[in-house]
Amino acid sequence: xxxxxxxxxxxxxxxxxxxxxxxxxxxxxxxxxxxxxxxxxxxxxxxxxxxxxxxxxxxxxxxxxxxxxxxxxxxxxxxxxxxxxxxxxxxxxxxxxxxxxxxxxxxxxxxxxxxxxxxxxxxxxxxxxxxxxxxxxxxxxxxxxxxxxxxxxxxxxxxxxxxxxxxxxxxxxxxxxxxxxxxxxxxx
Amino acid sequence: xxxxxxxxxxxxxxxxxxxxxxxxxxxxxxxxxxxxxxxxxxxxxxxxxxxxxxxxxxxxxxxxxxxxxxxxxxxxxxxxxxxxxxxxxxxxxxxxxxxxxxxxxxxxxxxxxxxxxxxxxxxxxxxxxxxxxxxxxxxxxxxxxxxxxxxxxxxxxxxxxxxxxxxxx
Numbered sequence: 001x002x003x004x005x006x007x008x009x010x011x012x013x014x015x016x017x018x019x020x021x022x023x024x025x026x027x028x029x030x031x032x033x034x035x036x037x038x039x040x041x042x043x044x045x046x047x048x049x050x051x052x053x054x055x056x057x058x059x060x061x062x063x064x065x066x067x068x069x070x071x072x073x074x075x076x077x078x079x080x081x082x083x084x085x086x087x088x089x090x091x092x093x094x095x096x097x098x099x100x101x102x103x104x105x106x107x108x109x110x111x112x113x114x115x116x117x118x119x120x121x122x123x124x125x126x127x128x129x130x131x132x133x134x135x136x137x138x139x140x141x142x143x144x145x146x147x148x149x150x151x152x153x154x155x156x157x158x159x160x161x162x163x164x165x166x167x168x169x170x171x172x173x174x175x176x177x178x179x180x181x182x183x184x185x186x187x188x
Numbered sequence: 189x190x191x192x193x194x195x196x197x198x199x200x201x202x203x204x205x206x207x208x209x210x211x212x213x214x215x216x217x218x219x220x221x222x223x224x225x226x227x228x229x230x231x232x233x234x235x236x237x238x239x240x241x242x243x244x245x246x247x248x249x250x251x252x253x254x255x256x257x258x259x260x261x262x263x264x265x266x267x268x269x270x271x272x273x274x275x276x277x278x279x280x281x282x283x284x285x286x287x288x289x290x291x292x293x294x295x296x297x298x299x300x301x302x303x304x305x306x307x308x309x310x311x312x313x314x315x316x317x318x319x320x321x322x323x324x325x326x327x328x329x330x331x332x333x334x335x336x337x338x339x340x341x342x343x344x345x346x347x348x349x350x351x352x353x354x355x356x357x
Contacts, residue, residue: 156260156295157295158259158260161294165293165294165295170294172292172293172294173292173293173294174294175293175294175297175298176259176294177259177262177297177302178259178260178263179262179263179266180262180302180303181301181302181303181305183305
């Protein structure tokens with residue numbers, strides 16, 4: 001459905017594209033981090049693209065990712081299905097931007113791959129203001145730093161919270177209480 | 189003799205209290221729908237004298253915790269409870285407010301009793317209105333028997349105070 005978008009981005013930013021995929025009408029473009037803003041600006045401003053609806057921002061933690069149906073410990077090198085080659089050592093996060101165009105009725109998902117040691121990505125909140133809070137949520141849950149974001153702080157959780165709960169290495173039942181009954185602690 | 193009179197007075201006061209429980213609905217989640225159903229004419233919590241939801245903790249004596257309590261809400265819930273006048277009672281409405289329910293994760297509190305003392309727990313996801321009415325009747329019994337959490341605390345405080353006075357003399 002949006003194959004022409006993928007083709008246009010490929011033609012204009014050939015060297016910025018890591019990989020593309022297309023499945024059941026879902027087109028995904030994985031771009032290099034330093035070209036994200038250029039690609040996003042093109043997608044927003046070009047009249048043939050005209051992506052005017054910012055649908056969501058989120059991240060994927062690939063720490064325990066493996067192909068569907070496989071169990072147990074992930075085998076090294078099997079992480080993303082669209083293995084970008086030699087560059088994926090330390091690759092852990094994917095930041096996804098889902099975009100939609102009301103004018104052309106097409107949509108695209110733009111992804112950026114991040115290493116575990118360097119979770120920074122340029123913010124797109126200046127292009128689509130609706131991404132402001134979405135990027136804050138992604139920061140809150142995954143700890144992705146959005147460079148250039150106007151107000152990057154936790155949006156759902158409290159400031160006292162340590163860690164990022166939707167990361168796969170956050171213990172799934174670990175609680176960080178703000179307040180407890182005084183008569184329950186101590187020699188009760 | 190004086191003790192007899194005061195205890196009879198207390199009984200009379202508790203009789204009044206148990207049939208005029210003004211509730212503060214601390215509604216946070218889907219259980220709120222069931223709370224509305226309890227309050228609406230079909231199940232009609234007014235039959236038990238608890239029909240008057242006061243949306244100010246200072247005017248209410250029954251805190252109904254209706255729905256999931258998150259860790260972030262903990263301080264707000266504690267503050268609402270602290271603002272209520274004594275004596276006061278707490279009802280945990282639904283399994284999330286009672287034990288955390290199916291949440292076992294980073295954000296949900298494992299039961300509202302981690303923050304405030306709860307007198308009656310109503311299980312169910314959500315509970316049937318009949319269960320809530322049953323819980324209210326149980327609570328009325330406790331009010332009359334003077335063994336609600338805040339009643340017991342007041343009694344303890346009175347005893348400690350009397351002991352301290354006696355020690356001074």
